[in-house]
Amino acid sequence: AQTVTQSQPEMSVQEAETVTLSCTYDTSESDYYLFWYKQPPSRQMILVIRQEAYKQQNATENRFSVNFQKAAKSFSLKISDSQLGDAAMYFCAYRRLNQFYFGTGTSLTVIP
């Protein structure tokens, strides 16, 4: 079965600095998709970024970018110029067909 591991339960970053959240996954498939979701205290689940496994180019969305290492099965999220509004739980997710697998989340604190 596919598993998604987020080894950092909690992280903190100084405002305006850069932080990287790690995610690894286990799969024998070659065709799949990866996502990062953000869950602020309002509890909404907000899509941050999406990556197709067949694309070598790392996805980027404004201050958010990923480092996708397919061979290593690693999918880390980099947040640049961190803002107070980035404080949230961040979930890494793997999709294969109709099945989604989520990591246990990383709680990010942004220090003013």
Added chain:
Amino acid sequence: DTAVSQTPKYLVTQMGNDKSIKCEQNLGHDTMYWYKQDSKKFLKIMFSYNNKELIINETVPNRFSPKSPDKAHLNLHINSLELGDSAVYFCASSQDTGQPQHFGDGTRLSIL
């Protein structure tokens, strides 16, 4: 327009009662899901329906029964509520191609 809406947002009830949570999506997606998020923020898949047919049924007590009257709706009925059912329940939907899930705002269920 709300893409995935679930009602109610909050549900407080006593042990032993039966309750339902409704979910509707107006995105035209083929697949809908129910997740349970516990106090540690862990997201656990409960059910998944594709075009009104059950495709994922994880190990959940049979007190939980999903109902999908059409592909835009997936309701969750819970019988004989127990203290351990207290959690936030999320409805989500996705399209078949490698698109992300869209989540509702969650229903916080509290059992007294």
